[in-house]
Amino acid sequence: xxxxxxxxxxxxxxxxxxxxxxxxxxxxxxxxxxxxxxxxxxxxxxxxxxxxxxxxxxxxxxxxxxxxxxxxxxxxxxxxxxxxxxxxxxxxxxxxxxxxxxxxxxxxxxxxx
Amino acid sequence: xxxxxxxxxxxxxxxxxxxxxxxxxxxxxxxxxxxxxxxxxxxxxxxxxxxxxxxxxxxxxxxxxxxxxxxxxxxxxxxxxxxxxxxxxxxxxxxxxxxxxxxxxxxxxxxxxxx
Numbered sequence: 001x002x003x004x005x006x007x008x009x010x011x012x013x014x015x016x017x018x019x020x021x022x023x024x025x026x027x028x029x030x031x032x033x034x035x036x037x038x039x040x041x042x043x044x045x046x047x048x049x050x051x052x053x054x055x056x057x058x059x060x061x062x063x064x065x066x067x068x069x070x071x072x073x074x075x076x077x078x079x080x081x082x083x084x085x086x087x088x089x090x091x092x093x094x095x096x097x098x099x100x101x102x103x104x105x106x107x108x109x110x111x112x113x
Numbered sequence: 114x115x116x117x118x119x120x121x122x123x124x125x126x127x128x129x130x131x132x133x134x135x136x137x138x139x140x141x142x143x144x145x146x147x148x149x150x151x152x153x154x155x156x157x158x159x160x161x162x163x164x165x166x167x168x169x170x171x172x173x174x175x176x177x178x179x180x181x182x183x184x185x186x187x188x189x190x191x192x193x194x195x196x197x198x199x200x201x202x203x204x205x206x207x208x209x210x211x212x213x214x215x216x217x218x219x220x221x222x223x224x225x226x227x228x
Contacts, residue, residue: 035216043151043204045219091156098213100147103156 002027004094006104013082014112020067021077021107023092029053032096034068034075039106040088048090051075082111115141117209119220126197126227134192134223136207142187143209147217148180151204163190197227 003026013019025034036048051059051068059066063080079086092104116139126132136146145164149157161177163169163184171177179201181193190209194201204224208217 033216037219043206043222045157045206045208045222047216047218050216089154098145098210100159100162101208101217105156106154108154 002029002094002096002099002102004092004102004104006090006092006107008107009105010108010110012110012112013079015082015084017082018078018080019082019109021079021090021092021109023075023077023104025073025075025092025094025102027073027094027096029096032094034066035093035095035101036064036066036075036077037091037093037103038086038088039091040085045091049077079109084111084113087111115139115209115211115218117143117207117218117220119207119223121223122221123224124226126225128198128227129196131193131195132197132225134194134205134207134225136190136192136209136220138188138209138211138218141209141211143190143211144187145210145213145217146184146190147208147210148182148190148192149206149208151206151222153204157206160192194225197225199227201225202227 032053034051038046049061067076089106093101118137148160160175161169161171169182184190206222207220210217
């Protein structure tokens with residue numbers, strides 16, 4: 001069975017600074033996908049970034065980047081130049097071969113002015 | 114990204130009545146749709162997976178007779194909460210995926226309150 005663990009229930013960061021959210025996972029699969037989703041107060045789930053396990057290069061989307069360490073089964077999200085609108089719950093998620101998404105417990109990020 | 118529309122965004126119903134929630138993929142054909150339930154400050158809990166034209170696969174502990182899921186077309190899935198009770202009050206979210214190798218996109222969610 002696949003598991004996803006987010007060990008930081010809450011985090012805060014000052015506006016314009018950088019923050020890193022942690023995620024580890026456990027799987028015996030070799031080909032899989034990892035995602036970070038953002039859920040703001042509106043509760044709409046928004047895809048932030050995705051990473052294919054077969055790609056060694058870390059995915060980047062503007063201010064968002066990941067540190068994917070396949071051997072360590074680690075998938076952290078770095079948010080640079082944090083903005084007030086980044087305040088949200090962030091979920092790390094895993095899927096393989098069309099299976100369902102497995103979510104972590106979530107990390108509530110607060111960006112302070 | 115692709116658009117998934119969920120309706121209604123909130124609903125209040127009386128105990129004992131049934132409520133239907135719709136999930137539509139607006140710009141792609143969703144071969145698979147997922148229904149989740151989310152309690153405050155918690156993660157998403159998968160309730161069931163539905164493939165177009167097939168019976169839904171329910172997760173352990175989810176009552177299939179209480180949470181009826183229909184996926185009659187490639188763009189529409191519905192979740193009907195039958196004989197709703199206050200303990201069914203929650204936030205329900207759907208997601209849709211075009212193929213097994215594409216990411217799932219989420220609807221806006223439905224806040225159900227049973228009084």
